[in-house]
Amino acid sequence: SVILPVAQRGEDILRLKAARVADAEFNSDWLMQLASAMIATMLERSGVGIAAPQVYISKRVIIVASRPNLRYPDAPEMDAVVMVNPEILEFSQATTLGEEGCLSVPNERGQVQRAQSIKVLYHTLTGEVMESTFEGFPARIVQHEIDHLNGILFVDRLS
């Protein structure tokens, strides 16, 4: 499938607050193709997540796809989850410090404090409303990706 160019730190698109996906866009070929191109691009770049602004689309769509990796060897293997208009409803009081990277900030890694678990409300590509809880590494990815939708990069949060 289509591999899209990834915006790099310093490009304005990464600093915008992304627009909500409109009801009329759910179930559309456009949204399906955006999601599949985002997944293909994320996989090509060995990412575990990606946000639409990173591929120059300022809309509130993210992909979360945890898998074991060097830094998180016991991370769960999960099928890519597409979240449209995601909102974090609850943050746990407990936080963890963990290493992060970013497809838009190459050659940089840093320790970021994130809520250990979160409750997220989001829409699927077909517009179905889902409410899920994430913890550990998947929770970290969700928080990192939703930051992208609000123009925030992990380097803004370095401890």
Ligand SMILES: O=C(O)C[C@@H](Cc1ccccc1)[C@H](O)SCc1ccccc1
């Ligand atoms: O730029 C992105 O949003 C994708 C990041 C997601 C990520 C967020 C938080 C913590 C780790 C990753 C890329 O996956 S960066 C590559 C990577 C992969 C596994 C572990 C660390 C970094």
Ligand SMILES: [Zn+2]
């Ligand atoms: Zn990132």
